[in-house]
Amino acid sequence: MEKNITPAKHALSYGVTFGIILVLEFVLMYVLNIDPSENAWAGVVMNLLNYLVLPFALTYIAANKFKKEINDGFLSISETLKAGVSITVLAALIYGVFYILFDFIFPEFKEELFEKIQQVTIKQNPAMTAEQLKMSMKFVKIFMNPYIAAxxxxxxxxxxxxxxxxxxxxILKKDKPIFE
Structure with a gap:
């Protein structure tokens, strides 16, 4: 019997889960007024979770489940790529759409964040000239634009x-035998 579930389709629920986690982290940081520049642990924890732990764990779980439950114990690297990239891209799309909507609802957030970034930049680089500060803040403003950031x-x-x-x-690769 032919199975019509692709690794990317199988991974969609994991991508949605990851996207919701990213949005919830953002909302919690905003609601609890946690500033990663003041609380270094918050920034470190979020970066570890968002860039190392969650993408790896969700990709591993999705690929392993696909291998065991759908693909008769076999898994290629290309199938893992389809699952993993689908998970992270879908999560990023969910987060990006949320960020655009958040910017419409709370436009003052961007200005407050810009001011904090400018203060931290001045504090960390007291020898920076006004021209250098102006140039760096120009790039910060560009990347804070939700239509660029998303x-x-x-x-x-x-x-x-x-x-x-x-x-x-x-780690999980197991090729199908050529002759059965």
Missing amino acids: PFTVVMYAVIGLIHSLIVGV
């Missing part, structure tokens, strides 16, 4: 998904 996030998470998928693929 696509950039999708591309960044696609690369992260690719890297994690390759690692998971090497």
Whole structure:
């Protein structure tokens, strides 16, 4: 019997889960007024979770489940790539759409964040000239634009998904025998 479930379709629920986690982290940080520049642990924990732990764990779980339950115990690296990149890109799309909507609902958030970033930049680089500060803040403003940040996030998470998928693929790979 032919199975019509692809690794990417199988991984959709994991991508939605990851996207919801990203959104919830953002909302919690906003509601609880946690500033990663003041609380270094918060920034470290979020970065570890969002870029290392969650993408790897969700890719591993999705690929392993696909291997065992759908693909008769076999898994190729390309199937793992499809699952892992699907998970991270879908999560980034969910987060990107949320960020755009959040910007419409709370436009003051962007200005408050910009001011905090500018203060931290001045504090960390007291020898910075006014021209250098102006130039760096120009780039910060560009990347704070939700229409720039959302696509950039999708591309960044696609690369992260690719890297994690390759690692998971090497770990879980089991090719189908040529002759059965």
